[in-house]
Amino acid sequence: MDLTEELLEELAEDWTERLRWVVCRRLGLLPGSWGWRLMTGRRVLRCACHMALDERQSGAGGEDVASSEREAGMTGAFDIERFRELGG
Numbered sequence: 001m002d003l004t005e006e007l008l009e010e011l012a013e014d015w016t017e018r019l020r021w022v023v024c025r026r027l028g029l030l031p032g033s034w035g036w037r038l039m040t041g042r043r044v045l046r047c048a049c050h051m052a053l054d055e056r057q058s059g060a061g062g063e064d065v066a067s068s069e070r071e072a073g074m075t076g077a078f079d080i081e082r083f084r085e086l087g088g
Helices: 003-013 015-027 034-038 041-059 065-071 080-085
Strands: none
Touching: 003 015, 015 034, 015 041
16 A cells, blocks of 8 residues: 555544544635644534534525624624634
């Protein structure tokens, strides 16, 4: 088995690392970045659960996530990058 196959097999068996990758990718966090390092264990699971609930809500004919975010005050003027810089 070559190195690539070994790595793929190892990653396929480590579901926690795979979940971390999916969550961080959706959030736009690069491996090794400050945000990536903060996304461990409980935080990853919490974000993944919220993402799953968002998808379920928008896929079930309920209000979409974008409209619920607007109602919560997250308009186009909301600077998500600044929010992340401040630790949000």
